[in-house]
Amino acid sequence: MSPRSPAEAKCPICRRPTLAAFAPFCSPRCQDRDLLNWLGDGYALPGDPVDPDDIGLDKREGQD
Template structure:
């Protein structure tokens, strides 16, 4: 099996990659959106905005809540 990033031989410690560097490159690609798993449904901007507002509201409430 070869490294999916550079094509080199894999190392057992970093499998399926050859090194920590290639593993980190792969992780960075997932995190910046270069890789994406397609969704079966279309995104609804209003639904996303509502979910973000709710999450922010909950976070604010948790921060402002007085300890017992």
């Protein structure tokens, strides 16, 4: 399977053809929608929930 050329690529938000200035999106509107999905937890990886208090803690801390 050959990689898609930029002319064939579709915007992941609205599926319109992408524009090089906004790649991989078609417009600043779709770029903004994607960013809002990330900031609003619209995208998530499967897995167990993490306690916010544990984020960024190194398990080795306090073992001096």
